Amino acid sequence: MATQEVQPNETLTNLKAESDTLKTKLEDERAKLHDVELHQVAEKVDGLGQFIMKTRRTLKGHGNKVLCMDWCKDKRRIVSSSQDGKVIVWDAFTTNKEHAVTMPCTWVMACAYAPSGCAVACGGLDNKCSVYPLSLDKNENLAAKKKSVAMHTNYLSACSFTNSDMQILTSSGDGTCALWDVESGQLLQSFHGHAADVLCLDLAPSETGNTFVSGGCDKKANVWDMRSGQCIQSFETHESDINSVRYYPSGDAFASGSDDATCRLYDLRADREVAIYSKESIIFGASSVDFSLSGRLLFGGYNDYTINVWDVLKGTRVSILFGHENRVSTLRLSPDGTAFCSGSWDHTLRVRDRGYHLG
Amino acid sequence: MSGSSNLVAMKKIVQQLRFEASINRVKVSQAAADLQQFCMQNALQDPLLTGVSSSTNPFRPQKVCSFL
Numbered sequence: 477m478a479t480q481e482v483q484p485n486e487t488l489t490n491l492k493a494e495s496d497t498l499k500t501k502l503e504d505e506r507a508k509l510h511d512v513e514l515h516q517v518a519e520k521v522d523g524l525g526q527f528i529m530k531t532r533r534t535l536k537g538h539g540n541k542v543l544c545m546d547w548c549k550d551k552r553r554i555v556s557s558s559q560d561g562k563v564i565v566w567d568a569f570t571t572n573k574e575h576a577v578t579m580p581c582t583w584v585m586a587c588a589y590a591p592s593g594c595a596v597a598c599g600g601l602d603n604k605c606s607v608y609p610l611s612l613d614k615n616e617n618l619a620a621k622k623k624s625v626a627m628h629t630n631y632l633s634a635c636s637f638t639n640s641d642m643q644i645l646t647s648s649g650d651g652t653c654a655l656w657d658v659e660s661g662q663l664l665q666s667f668h669g670h671a672a673d674v675l676c677l678d679l680a681p682s683e684t685g686n687t688f689v690s691g692g693c694d695k696k697a698n699v700w701d702m703r704s705g706q707c708i709q710s711f712e713t714h715e716s717d718i719n720s721v722r723y724y725p726s727g728d729a730f731a732s733g734s735d736d737a738t739c740r741l742y743d744l745r746a747d748r749e750v751a752i753y754s755k756e757s758i759i760f761g762a763s764s765v766d767f768s769l770s771g772r773l774l775f776g777g778y779n780d781y782t783i784n785v786w787d788v789l790k791g792t793r794v795s796i797l798f799g800h801e802n803r804v805s806t807l808r809l810s811p812d813g814t815a816f817c818s819g820s821w822d823h824t825l826r827v828r829d830r831g832y833h834l835g
Numbered sequence: 836m837s838g839s840s841n842l843v844a845m846k847k848i849v850q851q852l853r854f855e856a857s858i859n860r861v862k863v864s865q866a867a868a869d870l871q872q873f874c875m876q877n878a879l880q881d882p883l884l885t886g887v888s889s890s891t892n893p894f895r896p897q898k899v900c901s902f903l
Contacts (some may be wrong), residue, residue: 569894699871728870745861746866748863750870751861768879769880815882829882830882831886
């Protein structure tokens with residue numbers, strides 16, 4: 477039987493010792509560069525003052541918990557998916573429903589709009605990610621044109637088109653992420669490294685190259701090279717599942733939201749956590765996070781039905797938004813940054829903006 | 836054989852850690868300054884920081900038509 481040649485010093489014990497030494501070295505290297513806190517650097521920045529947001533639209537129509545939503549690049553359409561198996565495409569300006577698809581499974585945990593605006597992807601307990609081309613003919617049965625693209629061995633937790641309609645990135649309860657070719661359904665690359673369910677992913681802004689970040693039940697956030705499949709950086713400071721990850725608009729950092737009731741900011745060049753957004757009064761998990769266009773604001777949707785708005789630089793909360801009558805499960809900024817949409821277990825989605833600019 | 840597969844798994848872990856330990860890092864003061872600069876440079880183009888006027892706000896409240 478052919479076996480790998482084991483060098484004399486590569487016994488299990490030696491490798492374990494080296495692994496421990498390397499882990500300590502990593503901690504030391506990261507600590508050496510920890511010369512200041514982000515909020516200290518930001519002391520001289522003006523505070524944000526009173527912060528009021530208004531709900532402009534409430535999208536009603538789902539029969540059960542809204543689990544996921546995504547914006548179309550046209551800044552007005554939204555796709556959302558629900559526990560009852562329905563995927564709905566809305567015109568958020570008019571609140572009209574433009575398309576509705578019934579999936580063959582319940583708990584459609586993931587949905588995404590294609591960059592062209594001509595298709596949506598979704599999946600959940602069916603362990604798959606399927607793409608539905610959107611027809612202009614309202615009477616056409618969308619389910620007939622459905623294309624199964626991704627196959628995992630456990631639930632689909634998140635999906636995202638890359639910068640074209642041709643490829644989809646998925647994350648799954650099976651502990652992996654994967655990149656797929658939409659046309660052929662072929663697996664292009666798989667990403668192994670999480671020790672438990674992967675719950676979320678986000679692609680780096682296109683200017684920063686081919687990487688993405690994922691978060692999982694192993695409390696880790698991993699940054700991956702899409703071409704090689706390698707994990708290039710890993711962060712483990714959360715104390716519970718990471719439900720949501722989102723890149724800072726410059727691509728140099730990302731935020732995470734976790735069941736440990738905190739959101740955190742990790743800087744990729746410093747290779748460490750640089751801020752924690754938390755309060756003693758916030759004890760429920762953060763399910764979903766997103767930044768405003770400049771990266772100054774971090775919106776976090778929580779399981780206590782609220783949305784907390786954080787000053788990213790100063791680490792303070794600038795506002796708390798009420799309105800949903802159950803957990804906030806999903807939250808995304810609109811493509812032009814003028815509004816954000818939140819989806820909730822209360823069956824609705826809400827679009828909010830800052831209100832009027834006087835003068 | 837579980838012994839050799841543990842060895843293979845351990846080798847992978849060590850390789851991954853060697854890779855992660857070798858990357859170049861910058862000081863937090865530098866990284867933080869850059870994050871702050873990005874925020875400041877883009878603040879005026881951030882509609883959620885500045886607000887938008889009613890005429891350009893795509894989500895302005897829908898007006899109800901009434902017959903006079």
